[in-house]
Amino acid sequence: MSEKKFESKLDNIDISIFTEMSMLANQYKAINLSQGFPEFDTPEFLKESVITFVQQGKNQYAPSTGMPDLLEQISELIQRQYNITLNANETITVTSGATEALWVAIQTLVRPNDEVIVFDPAYDSYEPAVALAGGRCIHIPMLAPDYKIDWQQVEAAITAKTKAIIINSPHNPTGTLLTEQDMQTVEKLVWENDLYLISDEVYEFITFDGRQHESVLRFPKLFERSLVISSFGKTFHCTGWKLGYCTAPPELTDEFRKIHQYVTFASFTPAQLGIAKMLQQAPTHITELAGFYQSKRDCLVNALQDSRFKLLNSQGTYFLLVDYSEISQQSDRAFCHWLTKEKGVAAIPLSPFYEKPTSDKIVRLCFAKNENTLLNAAEKLCQL
Structure with a gap:
């Protein structure tokens, strides 16, 4: 008698893109601007x-x-x-x-x-x-x-x-x-x-x-x-x-x-x-949070002004979208893999967030990082 095949309830789901890119960042010792977690400590x-x-x-x-x-x-x-x-x-x-x-x-x-x-x-x-x-x-x-x-x-x-x-x-x-x-x-x-x-x-x-x-x-x-x-x-x-x-x-x-x-x-x-x-x-932590992260957004935005990326407007969160169409015509996932392996900066592609991926050449950077990390990453990105 043949064994009954196990059927997954989520047969179309693989590991998350966050896990994928963070594993890649660790493997290639890249600056990790992919997964959205703060680099700095809890108060x-x-x-x-x-x-x-x-x-x-x-x-x-x-x-x-x-x-x-x-x-x-x-x-x-x-x-x-x-x-x-x-x-x-x-x-x-x-x-x-x-x-x-x-x-x-x-x-x-x-x-x-x-x-x-x-x-x-x-x-x-x-x-x-x-x-x-x-x-x-x-x-x-x-x-x-x-x-x-x-x-x-x-x-x-x-x-x-x-x-x-x-x-x-x-x-x-x-x-x-x-x-x-x-x-x-x-x-x-x-x-x-x-x-x-x-x-x-x-x-x-x-x-x-x-x-x-x-x-x-x-x-x-x-x-x-x-x-x-x-x-x-x-x-x-x-x-x-x-x-x-x-x-x-x-x-x-x-x-x-x-x-x-x-x-x-x-x-x-x-x-x-x-x-x-x-x-x-300590209620002021919350009232000061927007300004705290805005300074980090501005640090990264200013450091990327001379790059070939087109910067989209970040109105909130701790993420910045950048358009890389002047740098590469690779798919966003392929570009993020190349960026991590060859240039030492990990980002997140947007296509996994879509049911039907677009052809946009846009990736996400996380700026919940220390200033030195952001400046070091920007220096690498400005060389592209």
Whole structure:
């Protein structure tokens, strides 16, 4: 009798492009501007707070929804930032990173044969989570250089099967921001078509040149149909701690928590307490974050002015897109491999973020690095 062949639930998924390029950067000892993590350390105050809580024995399970101190501080942060008062016990859930929050949010909403609208280039965790829930992503491309959403195209894509829309602002990988008008438009579409919204806002505190992040939390009517995803890792330079949270109205939060308890029952207790203390006693870290990263963006942009790259406008996140069409006609993936192996700088191609890759010659650089790293990378890039 022949053995039954194992069938993958994600047979079209390979290792992520982030893993691929970071492995290549390590192999060739290249400057790694590919994977989006800070090169600098977590604030000393936060590290010391976590160590103190470990030594105090705060090392057992947290409540599944999150430590009460942290939930309270998140609600106060939301009040300060977005002028909305929420009952933390009914609307906020701490998760083991934003990726878990996104996965649980998608499982909360999506049923077999449901359709979910996403915008390419789209973060690579959306589609696998939708597929595992039995749904299907409907991809709407955003085009260079502005990467604006064509809302008429969105409206035309909505069918009886459409369950949700996923938005991401500030946007990874393009660094663009949704406007107030964008948010008003999506609110209208959501309510007129009985849809839900998942809003990926993990870079919410990193916007540049005085621009405002238009969170769903600024739009109370839209929030009634939404799950908002946030990340402490991005905010406090501690991506390895894997702490995030989901904010949603009580009905959606109840369902979210049912699933969350069977994915990661509770997240790292000392870190939750440390972040709660950081939010309470060192709030200026968040208010200074945009300026901190804007200086790094400007450092890289200024250092690349004499290069043959065309620099696209980074409005937020810690990513800069560059057009290499005057340097090479290789595909973006081939160019990133060549750049890493031959020139010692690792970048991320955009094609893996698309259902149907474009022919654009554009790659993503991460500037969450020390100034010397950015200048050394720019020096190599200016030689091309």
